[in-house]
Amino acid sequence: MSEVIRPVETVGEAILELLQLRGIDTVIGGAPTSMIEAIAKRQASGEPAPRAILTPHEQTAVAMAHGYYAATGRPQAVYLYSTVGTANGMGGIINAARSRVPMIILAARSPVSEKRGVAGARDIHVQWSQESFDQASMVREYVKWDYELRSGEQVAAVIERALEVATAEPQGPVYISIPRDVQAAAMEEIRTTSETRRVNGARLMPDPARLDEAADLLASAKHPVIVTSELGRSAAGREALGRLCDVGGFGVLEASPVYSNLDPKHPCHLGYIFASQVSPDLERADLIFVIESDVPWFTARVTVPDSARVIQLGIDPFYQRLPMRGFPCDVPLIGHAEAALEALIGRLESRIPASLLDERIAAHGARRKTQETTLDEAIRHDGGLAHITPLFANHCVSRLLDEDSIVVNEYPTDLRVVQPSGAGSYFGPSHAGGLGWGFGAALGVKAARPDKTVICTLGDGAYYYCVPASCHQIAAAEDLPVLVVVFNNGGWNEVRKSVVSTHPDGWAARAEQVPVTRFGVKAGFEKVAEAFGGYGAVVESPDELLPVLQAAMRVVKEEGRHALVNVVVHA
Missing domain, CATH: 3.40.50.970 (Thiamin diphosphate (ThDP)-binding fold, Pyr/PP domains)
Incomplete structure (x- = not known):
């Protein structure tokens, strides 16, 4: 130095x-x-x-x-x-x-x-x-x-x-x-x-006694489940979680994931929890292992057994900057998740019987096969409709993906369909919910990784908040060719669902249309892209959707221009 x-x-x-x-x-x-x-x-x-x-x-x-x-x-x-x-x-x-x-x-x-x-x-x-x-x-x-x-x-x-x-x-x-x-x-x-003398990089390791306690609980649990949201920030953490599942057959739920936290094709991947979804795994669990997740389940929707023990692992598993958070923690593991998971793997390798491991993985696989069959049938059904559904739109987006794709999502992506290919291939919105993040974040990803194909999926509400003219100008001026897919349902669908959820038997739920949730204008988002030299297209028919998306992708890859596809969906 x-x-x-x-x-x-x-x-x-x-x-x-x-x-x-x-x-x-x-x-x-x-x-x-x-x-x-x-x-x-x-x-x-x-x-x-x-x-x-x-x-x-x-x-x-x-x-x-x-x-x-x-x-x-x-x-x-x-x-x-x-x-x-x-x-x-x-x-x-x-x-x-x-x-x-x-x-x-x-x-x-x-x-x-x-x-x-x-x-x-x-x-x-x-x-x-x-x-x-x-x-x-x-x-x-x-x-x-x-x-x-x-x-x-x-x-x-x-x-x-x-x-x-x-x-x-x-x-x-x-x-x-x-x-x-x-x-x-x-x-x-x-x-x-020449080099900083303010070095703060160090791997934080949980208390060994707490690791022993967590290993004992994991080894003895009958119905364990792992919940994570942001473990995938670290590729090493994602990999370590996969190895832990290989050792114990523990099922994994991703709760409103911000990253890809486990290979979606891993046999222990149980799926995703979003605001409107309930998981039976949590309702029958005797042990819940929470890893880097601020909200591992929705207490207003899910009844977790009082007898279930809860392990919470993370740099700050208590999320002390949140004014209120009421989730239990019986065993705190404070430190970097990848280091803790490696330690748990070593403590569990000889403690899970092979027969139990095989039984768990077989059960996960059987359920997953049923879910995939049901999902495939739903996609085929929606593809035959006269209008585009969110599920079918996600299916068409998934057809664009390859190993060099990165998906930046602000709300419409169905991760059961648009499956991340690896670590760093998916970035979702902050749980703070500050709309207008997705398009700008996608431009940042492309600026950082020009070798990757970046696909940005947005709801129409999120697109408005992104300050679209600003984003399209940057995409053109800085040569950042990204593909933007706007799922345009013409209104605030999340607000509509929130009103109906809060007042299921109320006036709004009985109304033909929930008030103050529709924009009332047929927006030509594709014209905004064209105004800045990008490619724009609007699609309303399921038969036309995939060809239009493929044409837009060719513009991005071959012409080096950004593109926007305005997908009119019926939600």
Whole structure:
């Protein structure tokens, strides 16, 4: 490790240098004024600089950084413009916080100085009106750390601290506000080390005594079931779960999965739990092993036996940042899931009789075969209808997938049909539910993994929230050819289901149409894609759907243009 001395002209340039030195290769959203000046300097001199992706809206910027991290495991930097830009990005920040996605959020702040002759001093009207008494208070509940940069003397320490906190477990976004006159202040050089001395990467291991206790419960359980939502963030964790199932025949349910947590073809994969679904496995379980799942079941819908023991495993299995969470935990395993699962495998390898293992896997397989037969019959039935159903639309999307595909989903994907091929092949929405994440996240994934084919599946409501013009502009300007499939049912279907679920015998349930849930306009989403040089198509017939999707995919792969297919579905 050696000392690094870099000449700079401003604090803004020093920030750019430090980000680049610490592995931040992309700044999304734009850049503070003096960082733009530093980028221009590098372009003029031919020196390398982080990739700067200009986004017309901050919602898109935060979603892109989220997707970039999901695809690579490397945090990036986001630039938000002052208070109003921070407000625009808030939904994405909440998503990142609840999904434990690290990112460095740089936010402009009104200049401190009003004095003539001070570089970056206030010189336009908004710099008075946009200032708040405490700008970071807008995000403080959802970021791990916030700070206002006050002088060039501390810039290296602030960037190191930001990265240290963002990447320490549990990970999450951090926020740095920078007054314009501070970033424009003159600076001659930065001094730091070639490698950071704020190393926080370490594998956290649960208490061995608790591991023994968990192994005893798993070995003696008659009806064990595993529930997970976000284990698949780590490819090693996903693989370790598969090996644990191979040892014990434990059935696995994925609860509103954010990642692909287990190979869907694994014999122990029991399926998925979403808001409207109930699993008999949970209602008869005598042991539930929860792995990285904030909401492993829906207490208003599922009756878990009081006698069932519950093991909870994760970096923070208690989800302490959630104001309320009432799930039991008889055995806490606090640490990285992959390390804990490896330890449990070693403790269980000789404790599950081969006959019991075979019996469990055979039972899982028999039930799965029945479910697959029923699903195939339903797909064939829907394919013969005059209109497109969500199930048949999912079936057609599944026909596009190969080993190089990544699906980024915001609500309509049926994972029984659109099955992830491997680790990192599926990314779902944050459980915070900040709509408008999917399209931007897909662009972030494509920017990070240009070798992959990225398919983004959205509901029409999610598409509206994505700030579509912003996303289509970026797809065209940054050469990010993604395929966007919009499941367009013309309204808020989730709201409709929520109303009927809450008031099953009420007026809305009896009405021909649930009020305030239909958009009332036949939207030509495909025209928005065309306005930005993309390919657009609308489909209303089941017979036409697959050919149109295939044509759109050819445009993405062969012409390098983004495409949108507006699928009119009857839900």
